[in-house]
Amino acid sequence: MELLRAEGISKDFGGVRALHRVDVTVQEGQILGSIGPNGSGNTTFFNVLTGIYRPTAGKFYFRGTDITGWPPHKVAQAGVARTFQNIRLFGNMSALENVLVGQHTKLKATLVGALARTRGQREDERRARERAEELLAFVGLLDKKDEFAANLAYGEQRRLELARALAASPVLLLLDEPTAGMNPGEAAQVMDLIYKIRGLGVTVVLIEHNMQVMMGTAEWIVALDAGTKIAEGTPKEIQYNPKVIQAYLGEEG
């Protein structure tokens, strides 16, 4: 089953062409990896997909619906969640509150419900807290639930961002370099989590520079260079693709 189809996505920033006619198809239940040297357009691809930028050209179809140019909150409500390359937690909120904000789209409570503090609203809030604690336990941060996100260690912040993204019960999860800056042990922990997340029926798209991690995790890899898709295939195919090797290591000679 096809979950997401990107057709001819282009994005120009003034004269800079960040993405040029990129086609990507994501199958349901897949872990799709997106690689490319820094500046090759991977993060821009996430940003145009989640509505932070509008693509210059091209279309996104999510579960058959055209979501091109939707504002970020609509894309999120449709079931797409993401993390950021440079962690963007709500620093002055507790870990628990961060995950509660992540559940925003799932809450049934209304403005009136909040003001009247109806039974339904309190029930909703209680369930949200339970679920937030479950998610914190899932990423191993339950004992830190009352700490300000800004005070958590780097690796913990990365895991909290994962929990916050999962809180929306997404269909598609976009992870932007989830293991960046981690040592091999921490990275392995995160990859373990990603497997578990896929086990929950969530489709994952992953940007990652650590090829070793990528080879062991992704089922399908798309390689970008300077905004253009240069190759796609299984990890094995990508590993020996001369264009990919050239993009990463430069011309042989």
Added chain:
Amino acid sequence: MMGRTTLWQFSRRFGLYVLGAALLLALPKMMPNEYVFRVVIAVIIDIPLALAQNLITGFTGMLTLGQAAFYGIGAYTSALLVLRAGLPWPVAFLAAGLVACLFGILLGFPCLRVGSDYLTLMTIGFGEIFHIVALNWMDLTRGPMGIPGVPPPQIGPIVFDTSFRMYYLYLAITLVCYLSMHRLTKSHVGRALIAIREDETAAATMGINVAYYKVLAFAFGTLWAGFSGSMLAHFLAFVGPMTFTLNESLFHMQMAILGGLGSLPGSVLGAAILVSLPQVFQPLYRYRMLLNGALMVMLMAWRPQGIMGTSAAARATRLDLRWVRDLVRGKKAKGAEAPQCLEAEGLPGRESE
């Protein structure tokens, strides 16, 4: 924390409520004279203003300086509806809030399109426009002469024409304000507002409709400024344009900052201190602004986050003026000591928490 509370916690909290309620109910009996009583009522009128500013600036992170306009819109609406249209007070009161709220929403939309500094300028601009309109629209507002003879609030046969009666009416209104602000900020709505303050882009990708919640904060804040305006008009029995200037907007901000951005009890305290202090120091009236300035500098020096606030809200709204503290204490600003590249202090062990 939600969930189960122990009997002790419950009884302590319940006891505090009872004590607070008894104090508020008995307060009129403790008044030494009418003058002090009027000051207390002025505090009650200003509390919603401080809370409204706090909601918009402290929680949502929008630095607006135009609240005086909405305060004024409420005051004029209420006075004119009672005097010219002959409507009963409850209708005029509700209309005051709703009209201010309507203008708030109308101003909120263009404000969404601009960055934070421009938002501040736009709201100052709106405040000035309101002031000039109030000053010059002779047919409606009687310009600088203002509107005298605004009658006291009246519900059916009950006329709230004494301080004693007005106190209970306004207290009830302000309590509703506090309760609604409390519930709003403690709900998913409040979380969304704080998330927007912390990181707008991240909030949007969590499915939060940033525009909606910003306008909501605006609407709620201006609604209560309007209600406050109505309370003021019927309290002073007069509405004039000179009350609603940029100075008044700055005063709202000052109340919110002094009490502490992001703290509702702080706003109550901020209003109480800043409204009553000039009355206490009446003999020093000429030096009022000087003392006010000194008070704010002292605050920034010792408690930049306000009396009850969290530094988080101050930081996030870029109202963190810790540099003033450093200036007062004679410290150099951060980054001034260029030659020093690395500093390590107390490395072994972590600070206990």
